[in-house]
Amino acid sequence: MADRETLDVDILIVGGGPAGMSAALRLAQLQKEKGGEPLAIAVLEKAREAGAHMLSGAVLDPSTLKDLVPDFKERGAPLAADVRRDDIYFLTRSAKFRLPITPPFFRNHGNYIISLNRFVKWLAGLVEAEGIDIFTGFPATEVLFDGGAVAGVRTGDRGIDKHGQRKPTFEPGVDIRAKVTILTDGVRGNLTKSIVRQLGLDEGKSPAVYAIGIKELWEVPAGRTEAGRVVHTMGFPLKMEEFGGGFMYSLPDNLVSLGLVAGLDYKDPMFDPHVAFQHLKRHPLVASVLDGGSLVRYGAKALPEGGWYTIPKTYASGVLIAGDAAGFMNSARLKGIHLAMRTGMLAAETAFDAVRNGDTSEAALKAYDDRVQASAVRAELYPVRNVHQAFGYGTIAGAAFTGLSLVTGGGWIKDPLPAHGGWTRIRKLASYYKDARPDSESTVNPVKIDRQLTFDRLTGVHYSGTRHPEDQPSHLIVHDANICATRCREEYGNPCIRFCPANVYEMVDAGDGTKKLQVNASNCVHCKTCDIMDPYQIIDWVPPEGGGGPHYEGM
């Protein structure tokens, strides 16, 4: 189209998280080290400001940071607290049992508790100080191809109304053409998802598996906990068949970061991660810390849990994939920020060489995979390659396997362990509940919402700071909403109304005695759970108009 602007750069980074920012910073360093004609580099970020969509626990393993920014302390890295104490509890409904020894995977000595939002904002400052442009408020909606090679991305149009018509404020998206595009669009990134399918990058790999993490930031009365305390929990409120657990990290200034991670490969169609999280807050271990405190922020985000065997091919002609987008996360250690940063750096090194050598073909970009294979990333992820899949046999088998993999080097009777897409494990109501089939509008394990300790989803959305202009097309595309009202309602009882942590999906009266799906797209916190977990795989998450989404200050 004639009125669409184009911008040409050498290297384009799509997604301003820890992977994208590390890639940008590494490129700036290479530029300085190697001199020569400076490359044009740009970073695209869909959030209104850098870091606004960042959510993590988070405990940071500083190994990559030490390599990327050796003087990170002098440069004011926002590391909220050194980890001083590290406990794991197994919870039952009302009791707790502390594991006498913290297993090696969970030992966090030398790590830091951080706010990923603050950390990424800080990284963005370093990137901008190097003269690299970060275009915030610009989501990429499409990958551009030139022949078979990736040639850049198209950003989203602005000013389209909810019926798809142009408003007076209409501005078409921009085509940003690049010699190498580094996709760091995060867990279940929309562009990564599309090119993995289009180019068959997941051929021969195990299906990706995810979890949902729901997190809240609390301010608690003084003296309840000490900064630097890390607590992980197993067991309650999850069932033994469900993967996941709770976390509670103590920050300075009486702030506590707490959350629940639940595998998006659960079987019970009535499972409700938001309700489970409320139960966790009512558990004496957590309630004794929170009581009398107040909720500061709420948010949710999916995590790639599948591990080594689920990582797709991360390179193709003109493109590299790094960070959570590719699934570089260690689910045994609950850590991925350092791996995102490391793969971002390695992608940057590869892209830099390729552009300088004038060869951005698939063969040239394979150097990225070689670098990853030779790096600490493989050394860390390969031994735990079967861990998540082992949890498919239940918590006890999973935990036992995690321990054993230290001894055996991660092999098992079968290696890789057979794996399935998480959404294929959810069972139908009739099969899971047999004759005691619950009403799909009900909660099988209800929790009292007291608005002190426990809150409903809509209140959570408020505390996530989420905003989207209302008059735009829904960015959650349900390809066949008839299935929702008919088949899904009968077979699974509309699990979307439970797994969405932001009350986006509602079944409302259609007026003729039946129900119909209502999508409250402006509530969406961009966690991607629906895109991942919907049992019919008919929901596509696409980016809304630039700048929309949560505002995870301090998360």
Next chain:
Amino acid sequence: MILVVAEQRDGTLNRASLETIAAAQSTGDAIKIAVLGSGVDAVAQELGKAAASEVIAVDDPALKDYTADGFVMALEQLFAAETPDRVFLPHTYQTRDFAPALAARVTRPLITDCIAVKDGAYVRPMFQGKLQADIAVNDAGPHIATFQIGAYRADAMKAGSAPVRQASVAIDAAKIRQKPEAPFKEAKQAVDLSQAERIVAVGRGIKAQEHVALAQQLAAAMGAELAASRPICDAGWLPMDRQIGSSGQTVAPKLYVALGISGAIQHLVGMKGSRTIVAVNKDPEAPILEIADYGIVGDLFEIVPAMIAALNA
């Protein structure tokens, strides 16, 4: 002295101006009220009913249609002439448009969207109202503050009798870069609920579109505007411009009647400043009942007809 800059359009005073006068009066300082436009006599007389030392009417053909450049030029001259210690403005869309430029022009601090002024400090909400920051101006010179709509009540404004004085300013129309067009048609029809003294709002408890008429009857009987919570507007039962809450309008009427509204926090932030809140809800646990002055637990389809009958009796 505090100079309050009132807002009018086509000779109609924006009620938020009275709230800002009330804010200025709460400080105990001397007050002058300025109003800008063309043909603002009647508005100036209306403002003269407030307790203030005088009303300054700045009448100029170049100010007939609002432009940021015109207002900044006029107010810069007014400041030079009046030398106020502080300037208060209602935090309206128009103020949002020109106040930053004005502050930059006179190189004085601007504190926006305040909800209170106390002991020389300004209270302003942060983090979606989660925290309130006290902001003190760290400098002896004059400064500018804008006040959130509904933060003060117009009926709390002290009445008095202020003389009206005409002041003239020199505006070079050629220097006004904005060329106002006729207002958008939608904007003409849009309901400004923030100006309503009474509001009847309906929520999901109304159940079906045909029942909205019942709320409409109550609104008519009360002389109130009809409004709604988000699900009603989402469903298209009422237009979007009648939505109250974080994705709709913020209101602070004298009387707010909530019918079948549970009180999600997104709705409460849009109406919690109302003077008297009446809620009808069948769920005794509904959060709206925590902030209601009068809560009626019961079926709105029994209660509302009874209210209409009583009002029409």
